Amino acid sequence: MERLPKIGLPILIAVVALIIILAKSVVTIDAGYAGVLYKLNGGVDPDSEPLGEGINFVAPWNSVIEYEVRQQEIPEKMSVLSSNGLDIQLDASVLYQPDVVNLAKLHKEKGRNYLNRVLQPAIRSAARSVVGRYTPEQLYSSKRDAIQEEIFMETKKIVESQYIQLNSVLIRDVTLPPTIKQAIERKLKQEQESLEYEFRLVTAQKEAEKVIIEAQGKADANRILSASLTDKILQDKGIEATVKLSESPNSKVIVIGSGDSGMPIILGNQ
Incomplete structure (x- = not known):
């Protein structure tokens, strides 16, 4: 009976030592981190791979240096x-x-x-x-x-x-x-105002050119029309108008051949 405590004490010490060794041998690395292994007998091997997240087992005499590897x-x-x-x-x-x-x-x-x-x-x-x-x-x-x-x-x-x-x-x-x-802001403001002024000038110039083009087009159309209206065409147009007016129910007096160049004169009740 006296020998049991003497035998049990070394066993207890061995168990405690084993627990300590196991505890020091297990390294848990958090998410977003990685570890560099430092060996007691050789330091850091520059070509070694980093230890990843989770549980890692290392010799108890070695250590691990953690780095955050997230952005x-x-x-x-x-x-x-x-x-x-x-x-x-x-x-x-x-x-x-x-x-x-x-x-x-x-x-x-x-x-x-x-x-x-x-x-x-x-x-x-x-x-x-x-x-x-x-x-x-x-x-x-x-x-x-x-x-x-x-x-x-x-x-x-x-x-x-x-x-x-x-x-x-x-x-x-x-x-x-x-x-x-302040000087830069003033300059930028002046440049903006200058661009706006130039835009208005360009717009006004384009509007003026548009009016000139439209007027030129009308003048050309009138010139072409005047050149094409011969006395014969005018007489034919007058006759067509006379026929249409004669068919109208409105009161009027038509004097045939009484106008210039023999064109009819239409006298209405208005």
Whole structure:
């Protein structure tokens, strides 16, 4: 009886140790995350595949570093210079996520702080380079979409070789110095008014041309009609009209051959 506790204690210790080992060997990775395996005897293998969502079994002396692999957003407010040296404030959003396939390389070469080490410097460098090619007026109005696309493409060239997937760069706002903004707005207003005035002039000119064309057409028609109306045709028309009037029940007096060129004179009761 005295030997049972001595035998049971090592068994109990072994069971507890086994439970601890099993607990440390099971790693659960949440949805939207992936894991990088760190081996005690070798560190991170850059060619290893990431551990996926759910339960993963690893040796208890190794560890797992988790990364969020869903698309993420960082807001960026940058001060950059335009082509003529004016200070421009850009308010942008950067949509990105780590390259899951190369997650081990990202961790080994850049670490979990890759956002500050790689992505933010890249977006700022690209923004300075792109904005420096445009005037404040282009930034404020017509070229914003083109600038946004150029910043995206230049940033992508920098980060895609460093295991970061850049999805989009969105320019939310461009802030100019107040005096420059007011000057641009006045210029745009004047240009709009000038376009409206030119439109009215073109419209008036087209209306005038239309009236001239219609008048010319009428004049040509009258000239052709006058040339075709001979005395014989007029007499025939007069006779036709006389016959129709003679058939009318209205009171009238028709004097045949009493008008010019022998045309009838019609005397009614009106």
